[in-house]
Amino acid sequence: MSNSHSRVLILGGGLSGLAAAHRLQESAPGELEVRVLEASPHLGGVIRTDHIDDMLLEMGPDSMITEKPWALDLCRRLGIDQDLIPTQTRFRKTLVVRDGALLPLPEAFQMLAPAKILPFLRSPILSIPGRLRALLDIVIPRGGPPPGGDETLGSFVRRRFGKEMLQRMAQPLVGGIYTADPEKLSLATTLPRFLDLERNHRSVILGLRRQASQPTTQAASGARFNLFQAPRGGMGSLVDRLVEQLPAETIQRQTRATGIRREEDWVVTTTEGEWRADGLIVALPAPRAAEVLDEMDPALAADLASIPYASTAVAGLAYKRTDLARDPDFFGIIIPATEGSGIVAISVPSVKFEHRAPDDMVTLRVFLGGALAPTLLQKSDEELLSIAHTEVQNLLGARGEPVLQRLARWNESMPQYHAGHTLKVLGIEEKAARHEKFALAGNAYHGVGLPDAVHSGEQAADSLLARGITGRIIARKDDAR
Numbered sequence: 001m002s003n004s005h006s007r008v009l010i011l012g013g014g015l016s017g018l019a020a021a022h023r024l025q026e027s028a029p030g031e032l033e034v035r036v037l038e039a040s041p042h043l044g045g046v047i048r049t050d051h052i053d054d055m056l057l058e059m060g061p062d063s064m065i066t067e068k069p070w071a072l073d074l075c076r077r078l079g080i081d082q083d084l085i086p087t088q089t090r091f092r093k094t095l096v097v098r099d100g101a102l103l104p105l106p107e108a109f110q111m112l113a114p115a116k117i118l119p120f121l122r123s124p125i126l127s128i129p130g131r132l133r134a135l136l137d138i139v140i141p142r143g144g145p146p147p148g149g150d151e152t153l154g155s156f157v158r159r160r161f162g163k164e165m166l167q168r169m170a171q172p173l174v175g176g177i178y179t180a181d182p183e184k185l186s187l188a189t190t191l192p193r194f195l196d197l198e199r200n201h202r203s204v205i206l207g208l209r210r211q212a213s214q215p216t217t218q219a220a221s222g223a224r225f226n227l228f229q230a231p232r233g234g235m236g237s238l239v240d241r242l243v244e245q246l247p248a249e250t251i252q253r254q255t256r257a258t259g260i261r262r263e264e265d266w267v268v269t270t271t272e273g274e275w276r277a278d279g280l281i282v283a284l285p286a287p288r289a290a291e292v293l294d295e296m297d298p299a300l301a302a303d304l305a306s307i308p309y310a311s312t313a314v315a316g317l318a319y320k321r322t323d324l325a326r327d328p329d330f331f332g333i334i335i336p337a338t339e340g341s342g343i344v345a346i347s348v349p350s351v352k353f354e355h356r357a358p359d360d361m362v363t364l365r366v367f368l369g370g371a372l373a374p375t376l377l378q379k380s381d382e383e384l385l386s387i388a389h390t391e392v393q394n395l396l397g398a399r400g401e402p403v404l405q406r407l408a409r410w411n412e413s414m415p416q417y418h419a420g421h422t423l424k425v426l427g428i429e430e431k432a433a434r435h436e437k438f439a440l441a442g443n444a445y446h447g448v449g450l451p452d453a454v455h456s457g458e459q460a461a462d463s464l465l466a467r468g469i470t471g472r473i474i475a476r477k478d479d480a481r
């Protein structure tokens, strides 16, 4: 790196690191030398789009919520917003497994609770006593931990709706997003909307019904699929576009950071030698950030290491449509942990998005492992693919082998926002702020989705710019959107 410009090193070439690099380049063009040090040959972290024959298979994330503006906004600035496609509304349906059978999620069921009572009462996902217990939410008083206490999602759902609702509906729905144990997950950090509903309306169900009657609210079931979009060419095309916009020398692949120390400037030791810079952004999963920061700031590293992570694997499978007894006309299947398969969910990309597979093919993504089945991933790739295929046989009546199968393992990829997470992150940020021209980014802190990753990278870049990394003070952009 030359001496004429301020220099910034970004550790990690996942979406958060790339978004940080892009923000620095667009905010201070020509004034900064930015380098992204990425351990692997692959950019984009857990984003991996495979193109096989005429099929597009996402082995990591496949869609982004547009309710949070940051990823969409980045796409606009990259000039690829025209390429964003919505999910196929007419197939917007989620099924739940009960004792091996596929049952549709009742209309207007929203993650933890129904916004419409009749469809919920008619649905056989819960036993009749289970349904009646859930509806007690309408009459029971407000409850919960003392003010300031961080209630787990499991405790909240059991308290308001009963154990069966937790096991059969809330756990698999939430598991499909966070791959988490609801008995540990912080409700306030992950789904604060439901705490607000209880606070403001006493009954969550009545609160949802009131909200649903407002003209802007649309009733969908499960995750609110109408809010999801994806680049036509897959998530990988977002990464490609980001990288195209950066000067060629910005990206340093196969350069794993191994340690950090502070001299006059930042010094990062890597598998490819030492790198020096004026500013440093650590955009790594928290356990990896803890490793590299351990010598420089053991207290910060200990806090980072205490954020738990879950691992998951995605099996991408393709079948001839005629080989499936049940032709999927839904987005996905969620599988309660009580079913004991170790499979969290199955999604159907060839249905969810147009043109992801030829008409005579069905593609599936089977999610295995997560916080509730951690030992499953000790199995070999072949075994995991076989478990995934067997589940497809059981649920969709697959005859014969898949015409295509591949597996991606995402070890320690999903941060778990357990009760106490918000306080922990406050402590981390307070310690990080003591270091000059230093910022953390990634999905470990304020949100696990793609828009959150973009936002955290951009905020890290903005914080360095605001602290004069270019030699001039650039006003921090207003993020209160």
Ligand SMILES: Cc1cc2nc3c(=O)[nH]c(=O)nc-3n(C[C@H](O)[C@H](O)[C@H](O)COP(=O)(O)OP(=O)(O)OC[C@H]3O[C@@H](n4cnc5c(N)ncnc54)[C@H](O)[C@@H]3O)c2cc1C
Pocket: 011, 012, 013, 014, 015, 016, 017, 037, 038, 039, 040, 042, 043, 044, 045, 046, 047, 059, 060, 061, 062, 063, 064, 065, 255, 256, 257, 258, 283, 284, 285, 288, 292, 312, 314, 410, 413, 414, 441, 442, 443, 444, 448, 449, 450, 451, 453
């Ligand atoms: C299977 C799966 C499906 C998902 N689906 C969705 C979805 O549909 N929608 C959604 O919004 N979100 C989804 N998510 C979440 C979302 O993809 C992630 O939150 C986001 O991509 C994280 O980006 P990141 O940059 O923070 O971390 P990562 O993607 O983990 O990137 C971190 C990078 O750091 C690198 N690295 C690690 N150690 C070092 C080191 N020592 N030195 C240098 N580099 C290092 C890694 O190689 C990696 O490239 C999904 C996640 C997974 C795992």
